[in-house]
Amino acid sequence: MRSFFILLVVLMAGSTASFAADHGVILAYHHVADDTPPSTSISPAQFRRHLEYLRDNGFTVIGLDTLISSLRSGRQLPDRAVVISFDDGYISIYEQAFPMLQAFDYPFSLFLSTQPIDAGQRNYMSWQQIRELSDAGVVIGNHMIDHPYMLEGKQGESDRQRLQRLRQELLQAEQTILEETGQSHRYLAYPYGEYDAPIKAMLSELGFVGLAQNSGAVSSHSDFQALPRFPLGSIYANLDTAKIKFDALAFDVVQIAPLSPVTADRSPDVTLKFAPGNYDRAQLACFANSKPIPMNWLDMDAGLVELLPTEQYRGRRWRYICTAPELDSRRFFWYSVQWIKLGD
Ligand SMILES: [Zn+2]
Incomplete structure (x- = not known):
């Protein structure tokens, strides 16, 4: 009992x-x-x-x-x-x-x-x-x-x-x-x-x-x-x-560099640090305009990754979107990085 x-x-x-x-x-x-x-x-x-x-x-x-x-x-x-x-x-x-x-x-x-x-x-x-x-x-x-x-x-x-x-x-x-x-x-x-x-x-x-x-x-x-x-x-x-x-x-993103969304670069690199969560870091993927952005894990255990796009993005504003499936569910973790190119 x-x-x-x-x-x-x-x-x-x-x-x-x-x-x-x-x-x-x-x-x-x-x-x-x-x-x-x-x-x-x-x-x-x-x-x-x-x-x-x-x-x-x-x-x-x-x-x-x-x-x-x-x-x-x-x-x-x-x-x-x-x-x-x-x-x-x-x-x-x-x-x-x-x-x-x-x-x-x-x-x-x-x-x-x-x-x-x-x-x-x-x-x-x-x-x-x-x-x-x-x-x-x-x-x-x-x-x-x-x-x-x-x-x-x-x-x-x-x-x-x-x-x-x-x-x-x-x-x-x-x-x-x-x-x-x-x-x-x-x-x-x-x-x-x-x-x-x-x-x-x-x-x-x-x-x-x-x-x-x-x-x-x-x-x-x-x-x-x-x-x-x-x-x-x-x-x-x-x-x-x-x-x-x-x-x-x-996602709990504990670090982002650069911090400012304002950029002069049409293909800006960014470094992100993802805190642990109910997802597998190996399944993390990032996209811009629905196309994958090349990623380089600096330290996968620490969640530290850099995104190294090869494309030149157009327009005044664009975003990098990162997702990963939740373990044992159909939900997704979701985070995006905003970019703004002034004067356009
Ligand atoms: Zn408005």
């Missing part, structure tokens, strides 16, 4: 561990509409399929504030915790996404650039509509006033002056959101997902959390001034690939 009781306790402890987690994923959407720019849109029908998949496959949709406060304080989260977020404040969120999310009883967050809303710009929600969302429990975050390229200085502006300008813009947008909705969480979603080390330091000093647009799961080990989010518009709206992301696990 006694051994049975001990066995029961062990089993219960085991099951608690598998249902409690210190990680989650944040999804990033823009428009939910059929007639908006395809690069930032998901159709209402496809968005509904995402919500149905989350409902039917053991996911728990939680608020961004719950995710962040739990990760920072070491409180456990349900396994398969998912946060839904929308950038920019488009009218389709109010007209299409909001009624669906209410029907599913799913919390969500909005990141607003305040100027287009103040100006009553077409395709954006009004403050009155945003207050309605806010009153329904939607978390309202900051996306600056004018959706700036934060890494680009204005003509004749020094780096220091640029940071000073960004600081004012950040705090002013936060103040407007507070006045219009009563909310001030100090969460900034970087416009275009662009940031560098000095901008992150400014956020940290001001007590802001920063949210990026490069893919990956988040955990208590994440960089809270550049939390990854999975963009799910455009080609990424496809449920077959989206469901792998809903289910992603967070």
Whole structure:
């Protein structure tokens, strides 16, 4: 009897561990509409399929504030915790996404650039509509006033002056959101997902959390001034690939060099150190534009690897994505490295 009781306790402890987690994923959407720019849109029908998949496959949709406060304080989260977020404040969120999310009883967050809303710009929600969302429990975050390229200085502006300008813009947008909705969480979603080390330091000093647009799961080990989010518009709206992301696990990357995503090189090398986890390091693989990046293990036991791409990457922003399958499961650990080439 006694051994049975001990066995029961062990089993219960085991099951608690598998249902409690210190990680989650944040999804990033823009428009939910059929007639908006395809690069930032998901159709209402496809968005509904995402919500149905989350409902039917053991996911728990939680608020961004719950995710962040739990990760920072070491409180456990349900396994398969998912946060839904929308950038920019488009009218389709109010007209299409909001009624669906209410029907599913799913919390969500909005990141607003305040100027287009103040100006009553077409395709954006009004403050009155945003207050309605806010009153329904939607978390309202900051996306600056004018959706700036934060890494680009204005003509004749020094780096220091640029940071000073960004600081004012950040705090002013936060103040407007507070006045219009009563909310001030100090969460900034970087416009275009662009940031560098000095901008992150400014956020940290001001007590802001920063949210990026490069893919990956988040955990208590994440960089809270550049939390990854999975963009799910455009080609990424496809449920077959989206469901792998809903289910992603967070690598604990304890070292990255170089630290800044800003690069002059179109084929930058990077060194990463992956802490041990429930995966086999030999199965770790990294990609850019869906093609493998050559890897050189400096010390596999220590998790130290360098990525040595041979390709020249195009455009202003690109990413290296690293994944590894979880042992004995169909889930993947997921981490990405953001690169930004200025002046393009
Ligand atoms: Zn945006």
